[in-house]
Amino acid sequence: MAWKPLVLCAGAEQGRQIGAALSAAGIAGAQIVAEHPPAGAIGGLAARCGANVCLVDVTAEQERALLLIAEAAGAMRVVAVHPQKDADLILRCLRWGACEFLSDLGAESIRSVFERLSRSRAAQPGRRTGTVYCVVPGKPGCGASTIALHLAFHMRRAGKVLLVDADPLFASIAFMLKLKSEFHLGDLVRDWKRMDGDLWPRLTVPTAGIDVLLAPETPAGHLELDPTTAAEIAAFWRERYDTTVVDAPDPRTAAESGFAAAADQVLVVTTNELASLHATARAIEFLSISIPERRPPRLVINRYTPALGLKRNDLKTVLREEPFAVLSNDYAMLQDALLSGKPAAPGSRFQSSLLALSERLQGKDPGEKSRGAWRSLLHLGHK
Numbered sequence: 001m002a003w004k005p006l007v008l009c010a011g012a013e014q015g016r017q018i019g020a021a022l023s024a025a026g027i028a029g030a031q032i033v034a035e036h037p038p039a040g041a042i043g044g045l046a047a048r049c050g051a052n053v054c055l056v057d058v059t060a061e062q063e064r065a066l067l068l069i070a071e072a073a074g075a076m077r078v079v080a081v082h083p084q085k086d087a088d089l090i091l092r093c094l095r096w097g098a099c100e101f102l103s104d105l106g107a108e109s110i111r112s113v114f115e116r117l118s119r120s121r122a123a124q125p126g127r128r129t130g131t132v133y134c135v136v137p138g139k140p141g142c143g144a145s146t147i148a149l150h151l152a153f154h155m156r157r158a159g160k161v162l163l164v165d166a167d168p169l170f171a172s173i174a175f176m177l178k179l180k181s182e183f184h185l186g187d188l189v190r191d192w193k194r195m196d197g198d199l200w201p202r203l204t205v206p207t208a209g210i211d212v213l214l215a216p217e218t219p220a221g222h223l224e225l226d227p228t229t230a231a232e233i234a235a236f237w238r239e240r241y242d243t244t245v246v247d248a249p250d251p252r253t254a255a256e257s258g259f260a261a262a263a264d265q266v267l268v269v270t271t272n273e274l275a276s277l278h279a280t281a282r283a284i285e286f287l288s289i290s291i292p293e294r295r296p297p298r299l300v301i302n303r304y305t306p307a308l309g310l311k312r313n314d315l316k317t318v319l320r321e322e323p324f325a326v327l328s329n330d331y332a333m334l335q336d337a338l339l340s341g342k343p344a345a346p347g348s349r350f351q352s353s354l355l356a357l358s359e360r361l362q363g364k365d366p367g368e369k370s371r372g373a374w375r376s377l378l379h380l381g382h383k
Contacts, residue, residue, distance in 0.1 A: 003114055005030040006051035006076075008037065008068055010060035017105060018055060018081060025110035030055075036064050039227060039261035040291040042072045047295075053077045053117065055102070058093060063228065066096045070231035073097025074129055074238050074264050077117055081105075097235040130159075130238040133361070134246045134263035136254045136287075136297070138270035138280025143302040145172035147269050147327075148247035150351070153343050154358035156209050159242025165215040166259060167249035168223060174214045181205045186216045189225050192233065200240070208343070211241070223257065230258025251283040255290035265361070266297040267324075272304055284321065298324035300357070325360070327353045 005022060009015040012034040022030045031049040042054070054072040058065040058080050065080075072078045079100040080093035090101045100113045133151070137144035145167070152163035165173035166185060174180065183203040188195065204211040215221070237244040246263065248254035260266050266287065270280035280299075287297060304326045330350035343351075 003027055003053050003117075004049065004051050005053050005055055006042075006046055006049060006072075007032045007055045007057070008042075008065075008072075009034055009057040010036050010065070011057075014057050014059060018057065021105035021107070021110055022055075025107040025114075027110065027114060036061055036068060038292050039067065039071065039231075039258075040295070042068065043075055043264065043295045046072075046075055051076060053079065053114075055079045055081050056098070058082045058089065062089075066092060067228055067231050069093060069096045069098050070235040071262065073235055074132060074262075079113060079117075096232060097238075130241045130244060131265070132234050132237060132244045132246065132263045134248055134254055134259050134266045136248045136251050136260065136266060136268050136283070138251075138268050138283045139276045140250070142269050142271045142276055142280075144269035145170075145176065145247050147267070147300060147302060147354070148245050149173060149176055150343055150354045151267075151358055151361075152210055152243070152245040153208065154351075154354050155243040155245065157358070158362055160240070161210040162204070162213065162237055162241040162244045163210055164213045164237075164244065164246045166223070166246050166253070166257065168216045168221040169219050169249060171215040171217070171219070173212060173247055174217075177207060177212065179205050179207060179212060179214060180217075181214050184214045184216045184221075186221055186223055188213065188233065189223055189229065192229055195236065200236075225257045225259075227258030227261055231262045234259070234262035251286050252290075255287060260287060261291045265295065267300050268297045269300045269302050271302055272326075296321070298361075300324060301326040303327070303329040325353075325357050327357070 005027060007015060007018050007022075007030050009018065009032065015032040015034045019030050019032045022028075031045070031051060033045065037045060045051070046054070054076050056065050056069050056072065056078060058069075059082055069078050069080060073096070077100075078098045079102050080090075080098040081102045082089060083103055085103045093101055100117065102109065102113055135144050135148040135151070149163065152161050155161045163173060164185060165171055168186070188203055191199070204213050206212075234244070246259050248257075248259055251268075254260040254266070268280060268284060268287070270276050284297060299321050301323050328349045330348055
């Protein structure tokens, strides 16, 4: 296959050396970034240059470089680059998501690394790392947890799914699904340094075909989470799940915890009431300032009721963003689902809307046969 490298360095000289070495090995067209980009920027950089492999220079700013490896591993193959074969550093890079470690910039060494990448890819033609979504309310009470829960259930069609409740104050996921567990997200954060494949299954609760990691039972619980740990945890989830949906309590927590930066996509949920739209516009601005240069969030307008709020044509004007989806209101059905502790009934307007949303997030075409019904249930922003 044709490799299109994205090279992330901590200095211009190292970037020139790696670029020259790649060219000498017959790998042309590398996009060189001469300084480590901010959190959340790799997806946008890769999309602009069409990159399918990322080389990360870990010679300088090592902790920052490891964080970039974890972020890049969610989108493409990652090769860590360092002039010394340090066993401890190699293990750390691999644990954070690198699949190769390059210490020799000679042409033969580089060709060998890329040949192994090609063989690995050919041996597993359908393999891909999992996708992490972070669902954030633009304003409390807009139904973001409901969206996160149903999105997770619909993503079962794409493989193994994890739903994470990252809101220790309200713990909405456990309430909606009537779940209890001895363990929770706080335990994962506390015991992260010793987390492995044997300990992990004890923390989750399986229900209706997905795994759920609950928030702490006590509302006084606090998550001592930082962006570095969040990136490591997200990389861990990507190895084990095709889809991870994180239900974040608010924009500030999503940004400061690191989950928004570590996610492949942030979904900001709002309703079409003016106060909610005002709060959401500020939330988007905050995320843009806190996590610069990352892929912009996708807006989901929930419980769309034209009679009680702004019309579709006015939403873009207020939010200065094109809504990714506008979901129909189905209040009575969702209340029934809440009382039963189960997802909304199959075939309902809301479930059909979420199915279409999940398929669009995965880049699927719903097909000509169902397109008319799909558009009527999921009012797309592209009018």
